[in-house]
Amino acid sequence: MIKKLALPGLFAIPMLLGACSGILSSEQAAQQIYLLEPVALSAKNPAAEELPVLVFALSAVPGLDTNRIQALDADARLNQYGNARWPDFLPETLTSVVRRSLVSSDRFAAITTATSATSDGWELTLEVQQFYGVQRVRGTTDRVSAVFGGRLQCGTQDHRLDLSASIPVSEERLSVVVAAYQQALDDVTNQLWVQIESRCEI
Numbered sequence: 071m072i073k074k075l076a077l078p079g080l081f082a083i084p085m086l087l088g089a090c091s092g093i094l095s096s097e098q099a100a101q102q103i104y105l106l107e108p109v110a111l112s113a114k115n116p117a118a119e120e121l122p123v124l125v126f127a128l129s130a131v132p133g134l135d136t137n138r139i140q141a142l143d144a145d146a147r148l149n150q151y152g153n154a155r156w157p158d159f160l161p162e163t164l165t166s167v168v169r170r171s172l173v174s175s176d177r178f179a180a181i182t183t184a185t186s187a188t189s190d191g192w193e194l195t196l197e198v199q200q201f202y203g204v205q206r207v208r209g210t211t212d213r214v215s216a217v218f219g220g221r222l223q224c225g226t227q228d229h230r231l232d233l234s235a236s237i238p239v240s241e242e243r244l245s246v247v248v249a250a251y252q253q254a255l256d257d258v259t260n261q262l263w264v265q266i267e268s269r270c271e272i
Contacts, residue, residue, distance in 0.1 A: 102154045104139065104248045106163060108170035109256045111263045113177050121179040122224070123191040124172065128165045130198040135159055139248070141203035141211055149208065154244055164198060164255070171259045192270065196220035196231070196262075201254075203239065203247055211239045211247055216254035218262075224270035231265060233258045 134140070139154040156163045169181050178192075200217035213236050220231040235257035237250040 100153070102152070102244070103157055104154060104244075104251075105157060106167045106252055106255055108167050108174060109259050111171055111175040111259070113175055114267060121177060124178045124181045125191060125193045126165070126169055126172070126181050126183060126196075127194070128161055128168065128196045128198065130161045130164075130201070134198055134201055135161060137163070139203075139244075139251075141205045142215075143205045143208045148202070149205070151203070151244055151247065154248075160198060160201060164201075167255065168196070168259060168262075172263075175263065192225075193223040194220065194266075196233075200234075201251070203250075210242055211250075213238045214247065214250035214254045216251075216258050218258055222266060222269065224266075227270065229265070229269045231262065233261045233265075235261075 129135075133148055137155045137157070137159050138150045139156065140148050140150055142148055158166075165183070172178065172181055197219050198217075199219055200215045202215060203211040204213050204215050205211050216233075216235045216237075218231070218233040220233075222229045222231055235254040237253045237257070239247055239250045
C-alpha cells in the first residue's frame, strides 16, 4: 500500500520541474524596434541675415511616456502592439525627430534644449496628448491619432498651438500601423511649420 501511494509523488516531481522550466524560459518574440524619420521642411521666404536661436522642449501626458507602441481600445485601455517599441521613450524619440525636421528648414541659428530662451531667442514647447492607434475592437486598428498642444514664443509674441492628425489604417499589420504613425507625425510637423512661418517673422 505504501509503494502504491508513493508512485504519484514520483511522477509529480518531473512534471513540476517541467512546469518550472517553462516559466523560466522566455517564449516572447524578440523586440522589434521601429524608427520614425524627420520630414524635410522648406521656407516660403528667404532666410533673414540674423537667424533666431530656438529653445525646444517636448513632453508627453502620463501613459504615453513609454517606448512601447500603443493602441487605445473602446474601453479606454492602452494596449501594446506585441513587443514593438520605439528606439527610446516617446518624448525623447519625438524630440529628436521633430528637432531634425526643424533643422532641415535652415531657418534657425541653433535649436537647443536649454531651460528657457534668451531675450532675443524663440521658445517652442510641445505636449504629446495623443500618439496611438485607435481600436474600436481590440486587435483591429481603425486609425492612428496624433494630437499635440503647445506654445510658441517668438520675440514679444506668444502663440498657442493645436496640432492634430488622424490617419486611417487599412490593414492590421504592424508595418502598416507604423507607416500610419509616420504619416501622422509628418502631418503634425508640417502643421507646426506652417504656424511658425505664419505667426513669426523668420
